[in-house]
Amino acid sequence: MKYKISSNEATVFVLQEGAMLTSLQKGNIEYLWQGDDEHWSGQAPVCFPINGVLPNNEGYAFGKKCIMNRHGIGRINPFEVKEQFDNSITFIQKSNEKTREQFPFDYRLEIKYTLVGSTVTTEYTIINTGSEKMPFVIGGHPAFNCPLTNGESFEDYKVVFDRAINKRVLRPDHHTGLVNINERFEATNGCDRIDMKHDLFEENDAMIFDGIESKCATLIGKSGKGIKIEYQDMENLLIWSACNRANFVALEPWTGISNCSDEDDIIEQKRGMTILEPNCKAEFKFKITMI
Numbered sequence: 001m002k003y004k005i006s007s008n009e010a011t012v013f014v015l016q017e018g019a020m021l022t023s024l025q026k027g028n029i030e031y032l033w034q035g036d037d038e039h040w041s042g043q044a045p046v047c048f049p050i051n052g053v054l055p056n057n058e059g060y061a062f063g064k065k066c067i068m069n070r071h072g073i074g075r076i077n078p079f080e081v082k083e084q085f086d087n088s089i090t091f092i093q094k095s096n097e098k099t100r101e102q103f104p105f106d107y108r109l110e111i112k113y114t115l116v117g118s119t120v121t122t123e124y125t126i127i128n129t130g131s132e133k134m135p136f137v138i139g140g141h142p143a144f145n146c147p148l149t150n151g152e153s154f155e156d157y158k159v160v161f162d163r164a165i166n167k168r169v170l171r172p173d174h175h176t177g178l179v180n181i182n183e184r185f186e187a188t189n190g191c192d193r194i195d196m197k198h199d200l201f202e203e204n205d206a207m208i209f210d211g212i213e214s215k216c217a218t219l220i221g222k223s224g225k226g227i228k229i230e231y232q233d234m235e236n237l238l239i240w241s242a243c244n245r246a247n248f249v250a251l252e253p254w255t256g257i258s259n260c261s262d263e264d265d266i267i268e269q270k271r272g273m274t275i276l277e278p279n280c281k282a283e284f285k286f287k288i289t290m291i
Contacts, residue, residue, distance in 0.1 A: 001016040002016075002022060003084065005086065005087050005089055005114075005115045006115065007117055009026060009117045009118045010024070010115060010118050010120075011023070011025045011115075012113065012120050014089055014091075014113055016079055016080075017079075018045055018075045018079070019093070019111040020044050020075070021043065021122075029225060029290075031145060031148065032143070033144060033145055033248035033250075039242040039243075039244060039248070040143070042143070043142070043143060044142035045075040045141045046071075046074045046109075046138065046141070047072060047074070047137075047141055048071075048074035048137075049073070049103055049105075049137065050071065050136075050137060050256070051071065051137045051138075051236075051258060052071065052257060053069075053070050053259060054267070057070075058265065059259075059266070059267040061103075061104075061134075061135050061266075061267040061268055062133060062135070066102060067101075067102050068103060073102050074093060077093055077096070077098065079091040079092060079093045079111070080092050082110065087114060087115045087116065088112060088115070089113055090110055090112040092108060092111075093110075094109075095107045095130075105128070105130055105134040106128070106131075106134075107127060107128060107130070107134060107136075109124070109125070110127075112125070119289040120288050121287045122140055122286055122288070123284075124283065125281055125282075125283050126274075126276065126281060127279075127281040128276040128277065128278050128281070129279075130278060132278065133268075133275050133276065133278070135268040135270075135273045135276075136273070136276065137270075138254075138255055138274075139234065139253055139255060140253055143248040144227050144248060144250070145248055146221075147247065148223070149221070149223050151223075152222060152223060154245070154247060155197055155198075156221050157196040157219060157222075157249065158193050158195045158196055159220075160192060160193045160217070160218045161193065161214040161216065161217050162192070162214050162217075163192060163214045164188070165187065165190070165191070165192065165209065165214060166188075167210075168184035168185055168187065169185050169186075169208055169209055170184060170185075170210055170260075171183075171206065171207060171208060172206060172258050177205070177258050178259050179208065179257060179261065180261045185207070187207050187209075194239070196219075198241070198245045198246075201241045205240065206252070207239045208238050209236060209237045209238070210236050210271075211236070212237050215231055217231075217237060224291070225291060226291045227288055229289075230289075233253075233255075233284040233286065234253035234254055235255055235256075235272055236253070236255070236256070240252065254272070255284060256271055
């Protein structure tokens with residue numbers, strides 16, 4: 001089921017399946033990647049309660065065995081519509097027998113989208129409805145068309161941060177998704193921008209800006225069209241595109257990252273974990289502005 005929210009400047013469509021953005025439109029431009037079988041069929045899934053992967057898709061959370069594929073269970077289990085207005089919609093997912101087989105905790109996950117002008121805000125609310133502590137991370141995975149307009153190419157785009165980036169980035173293994181914490185790569189050369197090139201993503205996977213101080217990044221082309229993403233609540237930003245010259249760039253704000261080489265299979269001890277007490281909630285948000 002697809003739902004529409006709108007403002008005086010833009011229109012957004014959201015799928016109930018996965019509570020996922022499926023279209024960001026302003027004027028005659030579609031900003032969101034529409035997915036294909038050749039490069040990546042996804043668009044903007046939620047990553048919960050893990051970001052990236054666990055070794056062999058397994059781990060232990062406070063002694064309980066968890067078996068989860070890449071990016072967790074939130075995106076592959078049903079959501080219901082909690083409420084809808086002209087410019088906002090809220091989805092809710094509750095733990096059930098199926099989710100507990102993979103992540104043996106009780107939770108409620110709410111995802112709210114609000115469109116004001118050209119900006120859509122994604123808000124995550126996670127509530128521990130069980131009687132035990134619950135570890136989790138969460139993040140967005142939106143991918144954007146690149147190029148956005150006729151007459152442009154992928155290489156006409158750059159990602160510009162709100163400050164210079166001096167820290168070298170991590171990159172997960174293309175095949176396993178695991179991160180060698182001892183190997184870092186140059187990305188910005190101490191500047192505030194990265195020129196987009198397909199070659200950046202052919203030999204290596206996503207660029208992980210862990211513990212990033214910049215809280216705003218803009219994907220912008222020579223025409224002046226692009227998107228700005230603001231992620232004050234998130235500790236990490238990933239920039240990713242698929243192999244074989246995919247015409248999209250994903251900008252992914254995450255609270256955690258994929259499993260690292262210096263971590264074991266104890267989930268609650270991994271980087272970025274939020275430990276939520278029973279009957280407590282945590283909230284995170286980020287914003288996407290169509291330019």
